Every structure is written in structure tokens, then in C-alpha cells.
Amino acid sequence: MTTKVITGNEAAATAAKLARVQVIAAYPITPQSPVVETLSAWVESGELPAEFVTVESEHSALTVCITASTVGARVFTATSANGLAYMNEQVWWAAGARLPIVMCIANRAMAAPWNVLNDQQDSMSERDAGWIQLYCRDNQEILDTTIQAYRIAERLNVPVMVCYDGFLLSHTVMPVDVPSAEEIDAFLPPRTAPLQLVDANDPRNIGPVTLADPRADADGVVRPGYMEFRALHHGALLEALDVIPEVDAEYGAAVGRSWGGLTWEYQLADADVALVAAGSLTTQLTLAVEALRAEGVKVGVLGIRAYRPFPAAELRARLAGKQLAVVFDKALSYGYEGPIAGDLKAALFTAENSPVVFGCVCGIGGRDVSPENLADAARRAIADLDSGLRDRTPDWINLRPEGGAR
Amino acid sequence: MTRITELPTTEYVLPGNRACAGCGIGIALRVVTKALDGKMVMTVPASCLTVLGGMYPTSSVNVPWINVAFPSTAAAAAGAAAGLRAMGKADDMTVLAMAGDGGTGDIGIQALSGAAERNDDFIYLCYDNEAYMNTGTQRSGLTPAGARTTTTWAGKRENPKDLPRIMEAHNIPYVASTSAAYPTDVFDKVAKAREIHGLRYIHMNTPCPSGWSFDPKDTVRLGKLAVECGIVVLYEVEDGVFRLTGRSAALAKAGKALTPVAEYIATQGRFKAMTADAVAEVQAWVDKRWAGYVARERAGE
Numbered sequence: 001m002t003t004k005v006i007t008g009n010e011a012a013a014t015a016a017k018l019a020r021v022q023v024i025a026a027y028p029i030t031p032q033s034p035v036v037e038t039l040s041a042w043v044e045s046g047e048l049p050a051e052f053v054t055v056e057s058e059h060s061a062l063t064v065c066i067t068a069s070t071v072g073a074r075v076f077t078a079t080s081a082n083g084l085a086y087m088n089e090q091v092w093w094a095a096g097a098r099l100p101i102v103m104c105i106a107n108r109a110m111a112a113p114w115n116v117l118n119d120q121q122d123s124m125s126e127r128d129a130g131w132i133q134l135y136c137r138d139n140q141e142i143l144d145t146t147i148q149a150y151r152i153a154e155r156l157n158v159p160v161m162v163c164y165d166g167f168l169l170s171h172t173v174m175p176v177d178v179p180s181a182e183e184i185d186a187f188l189p190p191r192t193a194p195l196q197l198v199d200a201n202d203p204r205n206i207g208p209v210t211l212a213d214p215r216a217d218a219d220g221v222v223r224p225g226y227m228e229f230r231a232l233h234h235g236a237l238l239e240a241l242d243v244i245p246e247v248d249a250e251y252g253a254a255v256g257r258s259w260g261g262l263t264w265e266y267q268l269a270d271a272d273v274a275l276v277a278a279g280s281l282t283t284q285l286t287l288a289v290e291a292l293r294a295e296g297v298k299v300g301v302l303g304i305r306a307y308r309p310f311p312a313a314e315l316r317a318r319l320a321g322k323q324l325a326v327v328f329d330k331a332l333s334y335g336y337e338g339p340i341a342g343d344l345k346a347a348l349f350t351a352e353n354s355p356v357v358f359g360c361v362c363g364i365g366g367r368d369v370s371p372e373n374l375a376d377a378a379r380r381a382i383a384d385l386d387s388g389l390r391d392r393t394p395d396w397i398n399l400r401p402e403g404g405a406r
Numbered sequence: 407m408t409r410i411t412e413l414p415t416t417e418y419v420l421p422g423n424r425a426c427a428g429c430g431i432g433i434a435l436r437v438v439t440k441a442l443d444g445k446m447v448m449t450v451p452a453s454c455l456t457v458l459g460g461m462y463p464t465s466s467v468n469v470p471w472i473n474v475a476f477p478s479t480a481a482a483a484a485g486a487a488a489g490l491r492a493m494g495k496a497d498d499m500t501v502l503a504m505a506g507d508g509g510t511g512d513i514g515i516q517a518l519s520g521a522a523e524r525n526d527d528f529i530y531l532c533y534d535n536e537a538y539m540n541t542g543t544q545r546s547g548l549t550p551a552g553a554r555t556t557t558t559w560a561g562k563r564e565n566p567k568d569l570p571r572i573m574e575a576h577n578i579p580y581v582a583s584t585s586a587a588y589p590t591d592v593f594d595k596v597a598k599a600r601e602i603h604g605l606r607y608i609h610m611n612t613p614c615p616s617g618w619s620f621d622p623k624d625t626v627r628l629g630k631l632a633v634e635c636g637i638v639v640l641y642e643v644e645d646g647v648f649r650l651t652g653r654s655a656a657l658a659k660a661g662k663a664l665t666p667v668a669e670y671i672a673t674q675g676r677f678k679a680m681t682a683d684a685v686a687e688v689q690a691w692v693d694k695r696w697a698g699y700v701a702r703e704r705a706g707e
Binding site: 022023025050051053054055056057059060063064065066067068069070071072073075089090093198199200203204205206207208209210211215216217218221223 | 444445446447449456457459460461462463464465467468469470471472473474475477478481482483484485486488489490491492493495498499516517519520523524526
């Protein structure tokens with residue numbers, strides 16, 4: 001183990017190298033580009049013995065990963081925002097084909113209008129595509145989570161997105177402990193054979209038209225219909241609720257560091273108010289907690305590491321007995337509310353001793369949000385609760401009224 | 407040239423599949439798989455070929471086959487080739503991308519152009535049935551002028567794009583034009599392509615009874631007539647050197663006037679509404695193209 005001062009993007013690239021990825025395909029987009037620039041240099045120098053396919057689009061980047069993974073290789077790609085949206089068809093394909101692809105997302109705002117800065121609208125909009133989504137709070141977690149992601153993906157045959165905030169993490173240097181190749185080789189063995197082999201001596205037709213109902217094969221064995229495959233896929237995502245913490249614990253045993261599995265908390269045990277978020281915002285929330293605790297307000301942080309599968313039971317347990325959960329979303333389901341806020345409300349519905357949930361929308365398109373802003377939003381939420389409100393529309397943090405005219 | 411009696415006897419396309427009666431793809435796929443001895447993996451987008459391949463959990467083809475998204479055929483082949491190379495299995499099988507004219511020249515052209523520029527190591531075979539046949543005969547960028555489709559009810563106004571020429575402009579090691587009506591020409595070109603590394607592009611005219619509106623028994627006859635008229639030209643470009651092949655080479659050597667395109671046009675319901683002027687325009691277009699091919703043949707470039 002050595003400590004390096006590196007960006008989030010370099011942490012992601014380092015993790016891919018430690019995972020001994022065999023095929024990399026990616027297309028440039030800010031703020032992800034340095035991930036693949038770094039990997040490309042390592043492949044060219046021979047430091048990383050992998051195939052690097054310099055594709056002409058993100059659609060092809062994920063396509064190359066899909067078929068390289070189908071023939072059995074361990075693959076990696078990374079993208080952001082419109083690049084992810086351009087991949088959308090293949091995002092679904094990778095999941096439906098049950099391929100253990102790992103893709104880093106340097107989270108960025110969606111156009112139009114153009115904006116290269118951070119929010120989480122890009123990956124949150126892929127919530128329902130059947131991938132596991134893990135969110136990281138700092139560069140160390142990016143490195144560790146990306147390595148863990150291969151173990152999770154290959155155990156479940158489900159692709160994993162490792163999401164981290166663009167610029168805030170992707171371009172910010174931090175000290176990162178880099179495990180040795182030996183440590184990671186012991187934790188992450190080479191990929192085992194894929195679900196369906198590509199072998200001329202045992203030919204398969206992979207991913208053909210599949211009807212709604214089960215159908216008998218040539219030997220009379222009844223095989224799943226489309227809906228059964230989707231149910232199996234859903235089952236794998238639910239199984240990930242166990243596998244993600246298991247892998248995190250195994251990583252802890254191998255490397256000496258783990259991250260809490262599905263969720264994590266900071267000063268939450270005795271808190272009346274939980275501040276809930278995913279990604280680097282949670283680090284800022286710990287500073288808001290310091291400020292509020294100094295005022296005698298009992299608050300804590302509940303960090304969401306796994307957004308899909310959604311850790312509903314664990315969130316219910318961690319929030320039991322709290323008065324209020326204030327959710328900070330860096331994304332929005334237009335016409336409703338932030339995605340985490342909406343999902344959390346659904347998870348808590350009918351739960352015993354569950355808190356009121358108020359949503360906040362912040363950091364959209366890179367709008368600055370400070371720990372003071374977050375503490376203020378928490379104070380407003382507490383005041384709303386004290387005034388008798390039990391539901392409200394999202395609080396837009398740092399929305400500037402003078403900027404309202406078009 | 408391989409004679410039809412000399413083709414390998416092992417069959418990889420199983421008897422019985424979901425293709426339409428008289429489909430040219432079935433004729434071609436049989437010899438393509440023979441030319442590769444079944445040591446291959448295919449990438450196949452949404453297309454007539456998907457239907458031919460069969461529905462889960464059955465398959466009509468005895469070779470590894472990966473179904474892929476419509477625009478992604480070439481990138482999918484590039485990924486399979488990269489994956490096999492990374493795993494040390496690249497010598498065991500040829501990667502064959504196989505898509506229709508729409509999947510190649512329209513929605514798939516970006517991924518194909520990227521793969522060609524990188525000279526990725528696979529064979530790309532475009533079976534050109536001149537429209538989106540699997541979705542019900544909508545026009546593609548390769549539909550010929552005058553053809554009625556379900557999105558050009560009065561007949562398409564534009565000539566088709568010349569996809570093999572576009573691929574030639576990428577300076578890949580091998581480009582060929584063939585026809586499903588000449589299975590041995592298909593076989594020889596795929597067999598030659600198999601021995602070359604880098605991106606090898608083969609464009610195959612593929613008559614479609616249902617989309618072109620002709621009797622399924624006439625698939626081969628019409629495919630050959632298209633060559634007699636100079637509408638379809640059999641050739642190959644190996645390392646930049648152009649050469650007419652098979653019947654097209656013979657026609658050029660004979661130097662006589664080709665069969666008028668009107669004879670070909672009269673055989674198909676899709677051209678029923680064409681006026682004499684429109685037919686004359688197609689004739690002029692074909693004459694000009696044919697003269698260009700003959701000039702290239704003579705110049706040897």
C-alpha cells in the first residue's frame with residue numbers, strides 16, 4: 001500500500017488497472033476524459049496489458065464492453081452526462097444481457113443548455129435500467145468501490161455504475177491509499193466463465209428474440225419467457241442488497257478499509273433529524289452537522305452508497321424513531337421531486353416510527369452549495385416541521401431570485 | 407473459383423428456419439458459414455437475420471451468434487474481436503458482423519466507419535435487400551430509385567448510396583461486392599477475407615421476394631439479372647487494387663451492351679409505378695456507373 005495524492009479520475013483509473021481489466025473502450029467527455037486518458041497511457045506503455053478500443057462514440061464504447069464481456073473478458077468504461085444518455089440503449093442491453101460490466105460515471109449536468117459541471121441527473125436518470133448504482137463520497141472510496149464493483153458484478157452477473165461527482169471529486173486531488181497488486185489479486189481473482197459461452201464447439205444463439213411466455217427448447221426443457229428473465233434480473237438486484245455489504249466486508253478484511261455497504265451514518269444514533277444524500281454532498285453534510293450540533297440541534301448524516309438496489313429496509317431501520325429526514329438531491333424528477341426523496345418516502349410509507357421526509361434540490365448544474373447552505377436548509381426544514389407541515393414541495397437551495405427572468 | 411460441387415459439405419445453417427420463402431439471406435448464410443468452417447462468432451443486429459436465427463430457446467444456426475442493438479453491429483464485432491484477443495482466443499475464430507442495408511448504411515454507419523478507420527479485425531458482411539424488410543419494407547438509404555416502399559408510396563426519388571465505395575474510402579485491406587445469387591462468388595470472397603487481417607467489408611446484393619414483390623422461385627434468377635444489367639457489379643478491391651470478378655468480369659471482357667434495366671425493373675412489383683422517363687434515368691445512372699467500373703478494371707486501380 002502506498003499513499004498517492006490523486007484526483008478522483010486517477011483513482012478510478014488506478015482501480016481499473018488493479019482489477020486487471022482486459023478490454024477498455026471509451027469516448028471523451030468532460031469531466032470523465034482523464035480516466036481513459038490515464039488508462040490509455042498505461043496501455044500504450046505496457047504498464048497495463050489490455051486492449052484499448054478508441055471508439056467513435058459512447059454508444060460504441062458500451063457496445064465494445066458488451067461483446068468483449070460476452071466473450072469472457074473483464075471490461076471497463078467511463079462516461080458522463082450526455083455520453084451516458086447517448087449510451088442509453090446499451091445501458092439497458094448490458095443489464096438485460098446480464099454482463100458484469102463496470103462503468104464509472106463522473107456525474108455531470110444534462111444538456112440542454114450545455115453545462116459541464118456537477119449534478120447527479122445523468123446517472124439518476126438511469127435508475128430503472130437494471131444496473132447496480134454505487135455513489136462515492138471521496139477519492140479513496142472511488143478507488144475502493146470500483147474494485148469492489150467487479151467482485152459484485154461478477155458474482156451477480158449484473159453491471160455496476162460507480163458514480164462520483166464531476167470536478168468536486170473527478171478533478172480534485174486527495175491523498176488516496178493505493179493497495180498493492182498482490183492485495184487486490186487476492187481479493188479479486190480473474191473473472192470466471194460467463195453465463196453463456198461463445199464457443200464454436202458448443203454454439204449458442206445469445207440474446208435472441210424471446211417471447212412473453214416460457215417455451216420448450218429442442219430437448220423439451222421449458223425455458224424462461226421474457227418476463228421470467230426480467231424477474232430473475234430483479235431477483236439479482238435484490239440479492240445485491242446482501243452481496244454489496246458482503247463484498248465491502250471482504251474488501252475490509254483484505255485491504256483494511258470498508259465503507260459501510262449499502263448506507264453509512266455519521267452521528268446519527270442519537271439524532272432527531274437525519275440529513276440524507278449520496279456522493280460528495282454527504283461529506284459536506286458532516287460539516288453541517290458540526291455546525292448544527294454546536295447549536296444544540298441533534299442531527300446526523302445518513303449516506304446512501306447503494307442507490308440501486310435501493311436499501312429500503314436498512315433505511316427504515318436507520319431512520320426508525322427519527323422526527324425528520326431532510327433529503328438533499330442533486331437531481332430532479334421534473335414535475336415531482338428529487339429521486340432519493342421520492343424513493344425514501346415510498347420506503348418509509350406505513351413503516352412504524354418513521355420520520356417526516358422533506359426534500360431539497362441543490363447543486364444543479366454546478367450551483368455552489370456550502371455546508372452553511374446545507375445547515376440553513378436543515379434549519380428551514382426543522383422550522384417547517386415545527387410549524388406543523390408534514391409534506392412540502394422541494395426546497396431549492398441557493399436558487400437566486402434575481403436570476404428568474406429569461 | 408470454387409465450383410458449387412466443391413463446397414464443404416458440413417452444414418451450419420440447420421434445415422428449417424423463420425426466413426421468408428425464397429429469402430436470399432438463407433442461400434448466402436449457408437455458404438458464408440461454410441467458408442469460415444463454422445469457426446466464427448457472429449454479431450447480428452435487429453434485422454431479417456435475427457428472424458432467420460430463431461427465437462429463444464431454439465436456434466436455426468449452429469455457430470456462435472450474439473444478438474446486438476441495431477446501430478451497434480460493427481462496434482459489437484470490434485468488442486468481440488478485442489475480447490477474444492485479450493483472452494488469447496483470437497486465432498480460434500473469425501468475427502463476422504452481418505447486418506442489412508439499413509443496419510449498415512443508415513443507423514449502423516457511424517460504428518462501421520469508426521471500426522474501419524481503426525481497421526479492427528473482423529469481416530463485415532452487409533446483406534443488401536434494399537429496404538427495411540424486417541419492419542415491413544420501409545425505404546433505406548440503399549433503396550433504389552423508383553422502388554415503392556411503405557414510406558415511398560409513389561416510388562423513391564433518390565439513387566442509393568454506394569456503400570462499398572464509402573468503405574473503400576476508409577482504405578481498409580479488402581472490399582468486395584457480391585450477390586446471393588452467386589453462392590460460389592460469396593464463398594470465395596468470404597474465404598479470401600478470412601485469410602486477411604483488419605476490417606474486411608463485403609457488400610452482398612440479396613433479392614427479397616416479399617419486399618420486392620416477385621415470385622420466391624425467382625430469387626436467383628433476379629439476382630443474376632441484376633448483374634446482367636450492371637445494376638449489381640461483382641468486384642473486389644484488395645489493398646486498393648480493383649478487380650471485376652465472376653460474371654461481371656466476363657461481361658466487361660465481352661464488351662457488349664448489357665441487358666437493359668427495363669427488363670429487370672419489369673420483373674418486380676415494387677417498380678410497377680415507374681414511368682418510362684424514370685426507367686431511362688435509372689438506365690443512364692447504371693450506364694455511367696458501369697463505365698466507371700470498366701474503366702477502373704482497365705486501369706487496374
